[in-house]
Amino acid sequence: MTLLVLTAVGDDREGLVSALSRAVEAHGGNWLDSQLARLAGKFAGIVLVDVPEENVRAFTDAAAGLREQIGWKVDSTPAGDGGEAGRAVHVHLVGLDRSGMVRRVSAALAEQHVSIHRFRSWTHDAPQGGGLLFEAEAVVTLPHGVEEETVRRALEPIADELVVDLELLEHDAS
Template identity: 40%
Template structure:
């Protein structure tokens, strides 16, 4: 068997995933794991499949035909050998005033400490309390054993005085092992976002139930964060800037 990583992109419409899964099944393949989402009217994601080596060429041709048939673009590559992850897994919540480049700054700060981002969901919401748009990110990260998470938190907070950063250990992560699929991580991400008040569309994006409507409690949670962001910005508080390793 040949293990392949498929990257998928297409305009949202009924039957896209059915067409892809049929192509896998028609060539004796096994759909192993996947993460797919809809953003801005487009379906995008990654699918890992196993296909018999003798079927590999025909399978790739079938994927090319999907673009003409249903408008789905699929690229393939051999799945790399993945070693065992080392380090501590943490969930991170970041809330701050939205601005161009904020995600680049956060990801660069994490990379400077050798931190790996394994899951990421971001939202931008206009809130009256913050007199503008509030940016919220929920991340799962892996911190190298030699790095102190307090230093990582401080360098993110040091990017801007209005950023609020919260690290959580998440006891549930200790129960995950190499055999657990992305559904477990997606469930954890959904719980993280629900805790921030982002119920609207979160379950739908992560394979849960139908899209929910916001209620007063949800709005209060976000506006509470927005008020704190505004306070941090006006006070000019910022985190430390510890020396990078």
């Protein structure tokens, strides 16, 4: 069996997941994991599938053909080894929306060799008409030898400068 990571994006419409799952099953594959979401009229996601080695080429051709059939662009890449294990930490930040927030925080994490496992961000109105708030949640993996406090010290000056509330908590995998 061959593990493949699929990336898919297209205009949101009914039947996208169904069409991709049919292609996986038709080629003897198994849908293992996925994260799919609708955003600004588009539907996008990443999917981990396991396909018999002898069917990989036919499956990737079928998945690519979904663009012409239903308008969903699907690319496949062999899965990686999962990276180095470490300790998971939950990061949450909220503050007035401004340009550069994600860049500054992600750069500070990268400088500490912290890997982002999962990231989600969104904006919403502040209470009492106080403008637009930016909020983000991430699960990050600290490499062996890097402590949570080291990461906190790297992020706190950015949080102070951008005037955001920042929380780092041990991630509960349940």
